[in-house]
Amino acid sequence: MPNCLITGASSGIGRQLAMHYAKAGWQVLAVARSTDALNALAQQHTSIQPFTADLTQAKDIAALCQALTDSGQPLDLAILNAGTCIYVDATDLKLSDFEQTFAINFFALVALSAALLPLLKQAAKGRLALVSSLAHYFPFTRAEAYGASKAAVSYFADSLRADWASEGVAVSLIEPGFVDTPLTQKNDFAMPFLLTVEDATNRIVSGLDHSKPRIRFPKRLVWSLNLLRVLPYRWRIRLAKRMKP
Template structure:
């Protein structure tokens, strides 16, 4: 039986991914802070192992990986998906908003990667998939903290792929657009080309199965953002300002 490790598995894309892989016969180590949500998930799928953990607690992460190592000698797939979004007031920036956002979106990934590497290297043709966002491609309103954290995630993942070349672990960068999840439901602006979690999981799982280095979707948003990026800088700023609610 193949095994995978998924963070942020209590809701949204992470939950849908956990269900997808469990339904397809994988043993899934599902990680999130909400123990109740994970227990509910494990009742739906017998191959899901619920593992409640605060990803910002380094000691807890070490304990978590030790427990998995004792239960499973290797992992075929790791999906680091957990994330949060705090929109900021640019005229009253709070350092705590950035610290909280980076703690979950970026530093938790950096902390987990070396801990999970031995389990990945012990597998056969294993894969590490890290979820970023298309948000970092364009300056969206109030997204100073979120977009900056995702820019860090994308750069980290692409650089890691270079340095891991030849070590037996493939690295995949996942950059979704707007996906209908509890996180995006609080958005107060229009979300072009919004797709469902199930559709997102379909595209992610297919990309992982094809061992793609980067998965970006939906294509209409990717194309739109690429067009915006080649506009003169001043015109880009006009478009960005026009998106403010």
């Protein structure tokens, strides 16, 4: 039975991924901060093992890796999906907003990637999947902290893929558009091409099944953002300013 680890598994995409892989015959280690939500998830399938952890804490990462080591099974797939979004007030920038966003979206992801490498190397075809976002493709208003953290994830994934090739561990970068999750349900603006969590999960799973290095969706939003990126820089700046509420 293959093994996978999924962070941010208490809700949204992470929860749906955990359910999918459990039903597909995988042993799933579901990781999140909410013990109650994880226990509720584990009751849905016997192949889901809940593990409560705050991934911004080194001791929790160490405990998580020790649990994986104690299982005696190789880690075939790790999907690092945990994240947060804090919209900032650009006229009153607070460093704490950036620190909180980067702590979970980027620094925890880097720390866990490093800790999981030995376990992924034990698998015949270990794969690390890092969840970023299409948000960093355009300077969306109030997204300075979130977009910057996801841009860091995408660059990290692309660079790590090159360096880990010699280690026998593949790296996939997942860049979704807007997905209907508890995180996006807090947004007070229109979200073009909004996907259900089930649709997003199916796209991610399909991409991973086909060993894609980059999984971006939906295509309509990808094409739209790519078109914006080829516009003259000054035009993009003007457009971004017009999008401000």
